Amino acid sequence: MTAYAVAHLRPAAHLHDEVFTYIECIQSTFAPYGGAFLVHGVTPEVLEGEWPGALVVVGFPTLRDARAWYDSEAYQEIAPLRTRHIPGDVILVDGVAPGYDASRTVAELRTAQAGAGAVPDRGTAAS
Template sequence: MTAYAIAHIRPEPVNEDILRYIEEIQSTVEPFGGRFLVHGAEVEVLEGPFPGTVVMIGFPDIERARAWYASPGYQAILPLRTAHIAGEVVLVEGVPADYDARKTAAALRAEAGL
């Protein structure tokens, strides 16, 4: 099942470390089947505060997403970002192609006795 690495970041002024991180990250995701889905696009905030922007990388599965993040190649460049950009990063599995939220609601309803 597809998995995603999602970062909510608060960009700072560009410097040499950030540029190097951006230049090198592509080569760290490719060996794990990753590809950028969103990278620094303008966000349209509909609810709540949301300072910053989003980066989303898709992977074929959660194991490859975890392997990418833990890889020596990514770990080597990670400090270039974390030293200059605040934010949160999460890994999350997607849902199957036939996912239906109504089935989830029904299961939760039954579980809660409602």
Template sequence: MTAYAIAHLREITPHAEIAEYIERITATFEPYGGRFLVHGVREQETVEGYWPGDVVMIGFPGIGQAREWWGSAAYQEIAPLRSRHIKGDIILVEGVAEGYDPATTAQALRDGLDGDA
């Protein structure tokens, strides 16, 4: 099942180390089947709420590969190049299975309410 590394980058202080990080990151995730899906889009359209900053999204074949990449020596070596100059949040999340039906989730929610609605 596809998994994603998603970063919400807010406070960015331009620095040469960020350029080096960007130059080197692809080589760290390619061995795990990763690829950029979204990279630092500043022109995103916020349609509800408040979304300051940029978003980066990397897709992986599965959550195992995403975790292996995150913990890899190659990525951990370059991570400080980013974290010293960019504040934000990063998550690893598994996608939904092929054929996912949200009605099943809604029914489970209704079943859990047991008349509390």
């Protein structure tokens, strides 16, 4: 199941030269893990709430690949070039399984809530 590395970054108006080096190097760190930019450093159109900053989304074949990329020596070596100069949040998240149907998830949520059971994992194929 496809997984994503998502970053909500808040860059300064003037970028430090280390950030340029980071950007020049990051894409090559994806290759061993099947990663690719899906969104890179854009300011999203905010329809609800607030989103100060930029959005980056990188797709990976699996969550395991995304974690291996993030933990890799190649990425960890360049990460401080960004983190020293651009604050932000970075998360890894699984996408939904092929054939995902939100109506099945809501049925499971209703059942779980009625029985005070656990909330199902919406990313699984059974959801």
